[in-house]
Amino acid sequence: MTPYLKIDHVDKSFHRGSRETEVLKDVTLGVERGEFVSIIGHSGCGKSTLLNIVAGLLPVTKGAVLLENQEVNEPGPDRAVVFQNHSLLPWLTVYDNVRLAVDKVFSGRRSRSERHEWTLHNLELVQMAHAKDKRPSEISGGMKQRVGLARALAMEPKVLLLDEPFGALDALTRAHLQDSVMAIHQKLGNTVMMITHDVDEAVLLSDRIVMMTNGPAAHIGEVLDVPLARPRRRLELSSNSIYLRCRQRVLEFLYERHSFVEAA
Ligand SMILES: Nc1ncnc2c1ncn2[C@@H]1O[C@H](COP(=O)(O)OP(=O)(O)OP(=O)(O)O)[C@@H](O)[C@H]1O
Ligand SMILES: [Mg+2]
Incomplete structure (x- = not known):
């Protein structure tokens, strides 16, 4: 097979x-x-x-x-990728960094409130919901990687790279x-x-x-x-x-x- x-x-x-x-x-x-x-x-x-x-x-x-x-x-x-160097968009909040990816993948298929819930759910999965309104410059390197991971997971990729x-x-x-x-x-x-x-x-x-x-x-x-x-x-x-x-x-x-x- x-x-x-x-x-x-x-x-x-x-x-x-x-x-x-x-x-x-x-x-x-x-x-x-x-x-x-x-x-x-x-x-x-x-x-x-x-x-x-x-x-x-x-x-x-x-x-x-x-x-x-x-x-x-x-x-x-x-195929969602997480790189070593945090690749978050610096002008967007933690929430918006994940939401952007969620909107891109699910805009035709899930309602606005579903996309909101899904964004929060993935931030919770990586224990970052508490910092959702912060910008990347306001959080640590480890936290940025968590957000990068949330963003990748939120796309429901077949393969996580x-x-x-x-x-x-x-x-x-x-x-x-x-x-x-x-x-x-x-x-x-x-x-x-x-x-x-x-x-x-x-x-x-x-x-x-x-x-x-x-x-x-x-x-x-x-x-x-x-x-x-x-x-x-x-x-x-x-x-x-x-x-x-x-x-x-x-x-x-x-x-x-x-x-x-x-x-x-
Ligand atoms: N765009 C490119 N143009 C030319 N050579 C490249 C390019 N990208 C990578 N290489 C070369 O390919 C080889 C492998 O690079 P790669 O980045 O895949 O290695 P790596 O195993 O990921 O290394 P590291 O562990 O340091 O991250 C290196 O010799 C590098 O110089
Ligand atoms: Mg490498």
Whole structure:
């Protein structure tokens, strides 16, 4: 059976003048509905490039991305992205940042009051309803990421694409937000593809970890199953043998590729 999301023999090269850089070579990956998949690999190997291809923000050089058997090659509300750097519109309130996306996706299908309720519901989901009238400059980095997440979730995407969503946050805020994402995933059953540099984050959140080789011409080196029961609690996992084995395997993979790894 074809997976829900399929990255099918994707190659990606960038051209500048006569110079060609081959970034991705023959990347194939299937993601099942409701699955949480992380992509890990060294800086510059092509993770964001891959995510942007799935988002429809970059064209493939060869191959295709299929979502529910339909080829996707442009951005759409069925694939919502949360980037590392808060991409909220600074002149709009927290509420309006989410409402804008809700109106864009649901204006023909839901009434004004339904859209209002739905906006508030998603802000509540990320515990940000209390700050709905603030502007992005008035809230912290972690809060901005929560709002970005609310905006993405409010679009009811088929796939949630996260590009190092916690990368710019301090460790405590990061842990809180990871817990929120796990709780939301548990509750809504979203299909998630997340890029991270952080081995512990990958093991804690994922059903599978996709490990990419170093570029140029990066490809998938190994895919690791994380057979840990959910819900997962970070404190209990630190002595869990499955957790430790998965963590070890990812570290080995990254170090075998002879480069540094953040937060190892
Ligand atoms: N628009 C572009 N034009 C030319 N080269 C690009 C472009 N975007 C990315 N690249 C190159 O593609 C390679 C992969 O970049 P990408 O941003 O996908 O890496 P990454 O794995 O996300 O890195 P990081 O972990 O640092 O975010 C890099 O060598 C980068 O210089
Ligand atoms: Mg990147």
